[in-house]
Amino acid sequence: MKAPAxxxxxxxxxxxxxxxxxxxxxxxxxxxxxxESQKEMYCVLEYxxxxxxxxxxxxxxxxxxxxxxxxxxxxxxxxxxxxxxAFVKFPDFAVEYGTGLVTAIEGKCGNxxxxxxxxxxxxxxxxxxxxxxxxAIQSIIDKHAKPRIEKVITDWKAMxxxxxxxxxxxxxxLKIALAEIKELHEQVEKLKATAQxxxxxxxxFAKHDWAIAGDRSLQV
Numbered sequence: 001m002k003a004p005a006x007x008x009x010x011x012x013x014x015x016x017x018x019x020x021x022x023x024x025x026x027x028x029x030x031x032x033x034x035x036e037s038q039k040e041m042y043c044v045l046e047y048x049x050x051x052x053x054x055x056x057x058x059x060x061x062x063x064x065x066x067x068x069x070x071x072x073x074x075x076x077x078x079x080x081x082x083x084x085x086a087f088v089k090f091p092d093f094a095v096e097y098g099t100g101l102v103t104a105i106e107g108k109c110g111n112x113x114x115x116x117x118x119x120x121x122x123x124x125x126x127x128x129x130x131x132x133x134x135x136a137i138q139s140i141i142d143k144h145a146k147p148r149i150e151k152v153i154t155d156w157k158a159m160x161x162x163x164x165x166x167x168x169x170x171x172x173x174l175k176i177a178l179a180e181i182k183e184l185h186e187q188v189e190k191l192k193a194t195a196q197x198x199x200x201x202x203x204x205f206a207k208h209d210w211a212i213a214g215d216r217s218l219q220v
Contacts, residue, residue, distance in 0.1 A: 032095065035095045043087070045073070045080070045084075052065075097137075108146065109145055109146060113144050124136065
């Protein structure tokens with residue numbers, strides 16, 4: 001029989017004496033600093049891109065910036081463009097809320113409405129004197145969202161099967177029609193042959209009658 005497991009011994013940490021407010025404040029501060037650093041990182045990368053100085057790294061002298069970016073910093077072109085656009089157009093908002101939110105607003109509301117939505121979020125935040133929670137932000141985004149277009153799902157397999165069935169019916173009808181045409185053609189040929197024979201017999205009888213009539217006239 002196994003002995004009962006001993007309770008884990010709690011190891012004291014430097015965070016034990018801090019209040020929840022202090023801990024959360026510390027995380028928020030580091031999070032903001034992280035985004036500030038990210039913003040500066042994209043500024044440097046954009047400089048390398050526009051100046052072509054990334055080619056000074058001899059390994060990428062003949063490479064495109066996008067190859068350099070993904071290989072050197074594992075950032076894809078789409079992600080890079082979204083983040084640069086967010087930090088350039090809405091730097092303060094992107095630092096506070098993240099570039100992902102800017103991209104989400106653009107995707108749901110469109111580029112022309114993004115600035116308006118962000119301005120409303122900032123206005124509501126000022127009125128509440130604290131950052132808005134995700135639900136409140138989502139409510140503002142939904143209010144300005146582009147009309148939803150319902151996708152029509154086409155059952156291509158069913159359409160193909162239906163079209164194939166119609167094709168088979170058409171093919172069978174054509175086969176029947178061709179058979180009927182062939183039969184009618186054969187009947188016409190038979191009738192033509194019969195008519196020809198009838199004509200030949202009629203001519204023969206006419207000659208025979210004429211001959212008999214000639215004999216009678218000679219006898220008289």
